[in-house]
Amino acid sequence: MTTQSQIARPSSFPLTEKQMAVLEPGTRLIEAGPGAGKTRAIVARFKEQAHRSSRGIALLSFTNAAVNEAKLRCADSPHLVEAPHFLGTFDHFFHRYIVTPYIVSNHGVMPTYLASWDDLPDHLARIRTQSGGIGIRLSRFRRRANKQLYIESSYLSHAEKQYWERLTPQAQAWIQGEASRVHIRLLDRHIYDTSSARQIAFDVLQQGSTSKYMLRLSRRFTEVIVDEFQDCDESEHRLLELLTASGVSIVVVADPDQAIYEFRQVSNNAYARYREKIPQEEIVELDVCHRSTQAICGMVTSLRSVGRSPVVPSAETTNYPTKTFVIVGSGNKLKEAAQQLNTQYGVKNDSFRVLSHATSDARKISIGGIEPPNGSSITESFLTSLVTLRNSGNPKMRLAAVRRLERSILDLFQWPDATSHGNRVLELESLGLGPTQLRILVGRLQESSKAWKSPDDCGKGLRNFIKIELGNQRHSLIPTLSNKLSKPTSKLWTYWEESTTSNPNSGVPALWANIHAVKGAEFDSVLLALPQRTVAGRSHVLDDWSANINSEQRRVLYVGASRAKRLLMLGTPKTRLRQLIQILERDQVSYEVIHAK
């Protein structure tokens, strides 16, 4: 899957003969390596089947980015995104055809769906005792069969763990009880996160093929196509099984080597079990990569652990350059060496990404290792979010930054009714502002921040912006606005400057992202930074690669490497160079070592 913003894509080249097999009505599983054109081929199937069938065809994916890309590719057939067809996320499908009709018919209200409980206002999203503290996010709790929520410390972030461990056993019991009470109140008001909505869909579908919802689905759809099927967790597999039982034909598309969601109980076993049941003649395997050069395909083949066959470049890909680069070093030096190679090979900075397993590692490399001061001032919250919005190559992180900025703006009003504070919908309603207006305001703030040249400029600029843009709303701004939006501390200002401008210490910032965030995307050039250290109790990704272990961290590296079209660079600490070279020599990957200075 490739996102529109990331490449200029030719749209008129035909499918290859192998890709054409995806269109065969009897095909049920398309298994392919990276860049094999899965997305192209399944969009073609969606169009073809919709043309053939008198009923609907659905194309489901797991992320909005993937869905938007498929919609763009259907721009020449607008009827495909309308009834009777469906093109949307996996969850949206079950909301629309099962959960919403069920709730409306049984309770007479429209349900509200949240991707996660983290999207609730803070006072609901975090469960804390009266003495305050950071609390525990509601999304961290698990549910027992008796509907009570419980916590295990392995689910917690470091800060939450510290908070949790300082609590007395009574306070811990209270927190778990309170989480259960909040959870029940939310469900009673028909507010659902992803997993609670799925549970309802599951319960409804389990009523059997005579249930009116099931009948409606089977009458409505001939075929449901599921993209990125290797990412299906157990609950998604169960939902698809129930759908199959209702008589809807399911066609899935997968690259088992790209299964990188073990943390949400996705295991390769579920995929292997599914594949086993499909007769070989209903499986189409695509092994040619239309994205990357031969050198990159060599590296990707070496990283591959489920698929056994080599990833072969298509004849059309230009062999340029003929090797991958191993850059030895850390931090900003790595990025500078990578940028020099980009210049040498004519790659522009905006088609280049720094990728790593952890976002923080990629960010450190991209903006010179400087971290935000970690304070709690409102000015800091504005500045760090603006930095993310400007520099992050991860659309999810940028969206989260926009949301934080919107929240910070709304927090600057005096809210007469304390109960509505934190509820974005009610706040916007009572201000008479639309969500789009608020978003446009964030865009304008980002533009105006480009004029800040000093800490004084920044403090003044921020205050003036808020007063001019929001001073005449239905509610007044807080009287302490000037104190709250104070000028940034020198540490915060240094962070801002280093992150947003090219400067002698850190050079031109590069766009960064964690590898999970760029699944499906492609870039001319990628610097893939190997972890500098090993997490206690775990192996280093190079240990897995060298011992041929099919681990999640190795598959994540495979996804990262396969995003590169022309230039792939592996950033490694000096301590790991020997091991890396041994692997590359063993697998006959052509490479050149460069020492970052």
Ligand SMILES: Nc1ncnc2c1ncn2[C@@H]1O[C@H](COP(=O)(O)OP(=O)(O)OP(=O)(O)O)[C@@H](O)[C@H]1O
């Ligand atoms: N038949 C083809 N001829 C030329 N280019 C192609 C062909 N099929 C796909 N491509 C190009 O190859 C690249 C990868 O295609 P696509 O994004 O559909 O692959 P994918 O299998 O979904 O990749 P991944 O799973 O790695 O994200 C895109 O740039 C696409 O335009």
